[in-house]
Amino acid sequence: MFNQLALKIGLIFFLVILTVEIILFYILYTNLVNDRVEEVMGDLLARGNTHRDVLEENYTPSTMNHVAIMESESDFIVVITDENGEVITSSDPVESEMSSLIEHTDYGEIPQSGAILESNWSEEKYVSTDSPITSNDTHSGHVFMFAESDSIERIIDHLSRQFLFVGLLTLLLTVITVFILSRVITRPILKMKKAAEQLSKGNHNVQLYTQRKDELGDLATSINRLSQDLERLKNERNEFLGSISHELRTPLTYMKGYTDIISRKNISMTDRDKYIKIIQEETEHLTDLIKNLFELARIDHNEFDIRKESVVYGDLIAIVLARIHPALKQKNIKLTFDCPENLIVMVDPARMQQVLLNILDNAIKYTPEERHITIVVSQNKNEILTTISDNGDGIPEKDVPFIFERLYRAEKSRSRASGGSGLGLTIAKEIMELHGGDIRVESTPGKGTTFIISLTKEDLDEQSIVD
Ligand SMILES: Nc1ncnc2c1ncn2[C@@H]1O[C@H](COP(=O)(O)OP(=O)(O)OP(=O)(O)O)[C@@H](O)[C@H]1O
Ligand SMILES: [Mg+2]
Structure with missing residues (x-):
């Protein structure tokens, strides 16, 4: 159900997201816990300071009792001592943990604004603050405030439960997201894998969804x-x-x-x-x-070597003409030939002769007796064009686009009678393409056929016409 790729991607996603989530949750949790503890401690100190302010105004046993009675109804415990730490009154019975904290307090260290004596809520039973009383410029006593560590623990427990719930919910959402995401990514890949397998089995009719823009x-x-x-x-x-x-x-x-x-x-x-x-x-x-x-x-198989060299084009054509001379004579065909003198071309001479020979051979084979063939070589800025025309029967229009294809013959029986197999023009075109040139054909049935061989001039370097 869960393929390997999806599993791998899913696992990587999951681990990365989980790590990020754990780090974020840890930072958030510790910050929140610290804030809550600081808040409680701040409250405790502020409460102690308020009592102290009252006592500084009215440093009398009845005020002290009032303060003690007030706190006896709250969650906090107040202990009022004289300047030496002797307990004068308290809201609740003074436990040993409280007395040891009071005894161990260095009164010289406590500033007028008060100080936190114990904030280690996780280990101690009480957290506490001390607000020194100064009445008439003399140090006259202390207001110690205590709160049970349990109360802080309860707050923290509540926070932890909320974190646990949110954490589990996030984990669940992460798993679902990762599952869907890894499926979304891997599904098209799997389809392509299947398509490639089909292709290798010889079933070439694969159609994949291609509308995705990625x-x-x-x-x-x-x-x-x-x-x-x-x-x-x-x-x-x-x-x-x-x-x-x-x-x-x-x-x-x-x-x-x-x-x-x-x-x-x-x-x-x-x-x-x-x-x-x-x-x-x-x-x-x-x-x-x-x-x-x-x-x-x-x-x-790209094993066909083309060895280009500079040759005088007119001379190369003359060699081909000498070879076809007997055939021309036999069919009483006239040939006219026009080529700029000393025109140099960069070609493989034997291959170029093969191309010309095939086109001329076709012109003779597929032309009735006593017709005319013309060869004109011309050049423009970029190309040298060799135009070979005959005024034979031409090629039927429907065949023209295919005559360069392998084994294609326009008029099957006539061509076969002339010994043709339909490969000559295919080879000629390939040879010209290997030279960086091309062959085109124009034919009008009943009027004749023209083959145009083009050779790009960039190969000719500086030489074009030598004097
Ligand atoms: N000048 C032309 N006039 C009329 N038809 C032509 C001419 N040149 C080519 N064709 C047609 O194009 C076909 C393909 O020519 P191509 O040279 O490739 O093959 P082929 O001459 O039949 O055989 P091969 O050249 O391999 O001996 C010929 O069979 C012929 O029907
Ligand atoms: Mg041929």
Whole structure:
């Protein structure tokens, strides 16, 4: 019922509050007790002084008797002595404790305003005061006032009982408060713990209450976001695995089919050559696919090194153009190329060639014969932009947002016929992002497609155009 965290927090709270309460109660209690005792002693002395004042006016046996009779009805005891401490009269019988106190009093020490002789109420039977009588400038006697210590003890007992009651009530309230407080603090934490356990078990549909405006609310929001991310990742992984298995199965099915045909006895040499060629193509396609997948895996694991160096951009593009030349010729595609002379860029040359090659390869593959491709390199204050446009069929509008996704092909059958697996642009985009740049696409169905590769200039240091 009481979890460990709540118990720990509760105990710490409880001990701290209890200590504070005990200290406060102790200070309050001792102050109150002292005040009460001082009050009683003050009263006693004031009473003695009043009698003394009367006696100083009228130092006669009848006045003394009056005083004694008056006090005989009260809780106090008055003892009137002469200047040597010999008892003249008293309101009650003088007990031995009283006489020893009177005998041990050093009269020279007592000031005219009177003094407390005994205030130790906890050990002595009586507390007492002494008010010296001075009539006609001569020291003529003493008014001793006594009060039973029991009366003070009764007051203190009453006070202690009240303190005990209030103390117990406070303790009870403290326990209840601490219990509620520790539950309030630990409940959301426990819920989050359960949510994290659910996440680790693979149940990514956790929803925590996130309206709190404090750190616990922030934590709950983070856990919710984590659960959504995990769910998305799981879906993406499943989709990717599904696509991959499909991509691998297709060429293998072709290969198996054609090897079966070839292994038949009655097949002609021409057919056999034709099928062997198809098998070769499919093998190449499979090899490319696995190579690309491997590259993506390396990018995902941050093992993909980008070694930037300054290269003349025009020369780098020229190398790529030389490679695609046969394909251009085959499809009778015209290519125009415009790049500022001696423009230096900081790139990994092999990777940059890979990006350009993929985009140009797409432009050739997905463009009908006798069309046109243009490459224009331009620069503004912050970027170098490489625009590669073709006037082919373009990409259907619904596909444009997805073409950079893994294994995504716009026109599945046509792309597959061209040997594509839908990984080229994914890799190209990753490479550009690793360079601190990007790739965008603009496409109008029926009119053509434009890819814009941007490279930020901050990497280029001082060199941009060398003379
Ligand atoms: N210039 C283009 N014109 C028309 N469609 C294009 C063009 N470039 C890309 N696409 C579409 O975008 C898809 C994704 O291209 P991507 O380069 O990623 O894959 P692919 O060319 O099919 O395969 P891979 O490059 O891995 O061999 C292509 O399948 C194609 O449908
Ligand atoms: Mg491609």
